[in-house]
Amino acid sequence: MKVASWIDRYLTGLISERGLSANTVEGYRRDLAKLRAFLKIEGREDPASVTRADVPRLLGFLRGQGLAAPSVARSVAAFRGFYRFLLSEGVIHHEPFLNVTVPKSSLRLPKALSFAEVQRILDAPSRQESTRGRQPEAVRDDAMLEVLYATGLRVSELITLDLEAVNAAVGFLRATGKGSKQRMVPLGAVALRKLRRYLEGGRPPLLKTRTSNRVFVTRAGTGMTRQGFWKILRRYALAARIRRPISPHMLRHSFATHLLEGGADLRVVQTLLGHANISTTQIYTHVEKERLKQLHKRHHPRG
Numbered sequence: 001m002k003v004a005s006w007i008d009r010y011l012t013g014l015i016s017e018r019g020l021s022a023n024t025v026e027g028y029r030r031d032l033a034k035l036r037a038f039l040k041i042e043g044r045e046d047p048a049s050v051t052r053a054d055v056p057r058l059l060g061f062l063r064g065q066g067l068a069a070p071s072v073a074r075s076v077a078a079f080r081g082f083y084r085f086l087l088s089e090g091v092i093h094h095e096p097f098l099n100v101t102v103p104k105s106s107l108r109l110p111k112a113l114s115f116a117e118v119q120r121i122l123d124a125p126s127r128q129e130s131t132r133g134r135q136p137e138a139v140r141d142d143a144m145l146e147v148l149y150a151t152g153l154r155v156s157e158l159i160t161l162d163l164e165a166v167n168a169a170v171g172f173l174r175a176t177g178k179g180s181k182q183r184m185v186p187l188g189a190v191a192l193r194k195l196r197r198y199l200e201g202g203r204p205p206l207l208k209t210r211t212s213n214r215v216f217v218t219r220a221g222t223g224m225t226r227q228g229f230w231k232i233l234r235r236y237a238l239a240a241r242i243r244r245p246i247s248p249h250m251l252r253h254s255f256a257t258h259l260l261e262g263g264a265d266l267r268v269v270q271t272l273l274g275h276a277n278i279s280t281t282q283i284y285t286h287v288e289k290e291r292l293k294q295l296h297k298r299h300h301p302r303g
Contacts (some may be wrong), residue, residue, distance in 0.1 A: 003047040019180040031078035073102040112257040121239035139202030143194045150191035152255035155248035159224045161215045168248045177274040
């Protein structure tokens with residue numbers, strides 16, 4: 001069987017057996033496409049033909065694609081998982097990536113917005129409500145941005161949020177994260193008020209006579225997409241005079257960073273973000289330390 005067919009079987013199993021999200025599986029697909037490209041250059045199609053002796057050339061191929069060290073490490077991790085699958089299927093008898101040393105990835109601190117920048121973005125939709133024909137979308141955008149910052153949801157969790165997952169009476173929502181794991185996240189008074197306003201006055205005009213289980217919908221009556229929300233966020237960031245590149249994940253990073261700056265416990269932030277391992281959350285403590293260093297350097301006479 002050709003490598004493409006084995007990759008399809010592997011990825012299908014990640015969804016059906018391990019419950020990984022479509023976005024996560026798509027990331028694995030992109031990494032494994034690099035393995036396919038390497039085999040094509042080598043004139044091979046059988047994944048079982050890869051041996052330990054091929055690994056140095058494969059790593060060189062990845063670096064030759066201009067990949068940074070963290071990207072190479074992520075790709076190798078994807079290859080390792082794929083070949084473990086082939087081993088379990090009896091396709092191979094020795095795992096070529098066992099104990100392979102991958103490049104050390106440097107600590108990459110998540111990029112967060114300042115509170116003032118977040119505030120300007122959150123204020124931007126209300127200034128567009130008076131624009132002719134934009135009122136329902138502006139009310140929706142206002143709610144989406146506020147909910148994202150108030151809860152720290154991943155963008156995939158935000159756009160797939162169902163009506164039944166929102167409990168407005170108690171001010172909580174149920175987020176479905178990686179591996180279909182669910183967690184309860186408080187909304188906060190401002191986000192709850194804006195969400196109620198959207199559900200009562202913004203969502204019905206967008207749907208008209210159509211129905212949808214999704215909380216956030218478009219004028220076509222369909223659920224919001226990742227690409228659609230990226231465009232929305234970028235538009236409001238420009239309206240807020242923020243010129244640097246921005247992404248939905250930056251609001252998630254800002255949520256965590258601002259919580260820790262305000263004195264929140266690291267374990268609480270871990271629970272709210274839905275991190276399986278607290279070591280993932282601990283990177284935000286590095287963000288806070290870096291911020292303190294910069295403040296010291298800027299304001300101390302001996303900085």
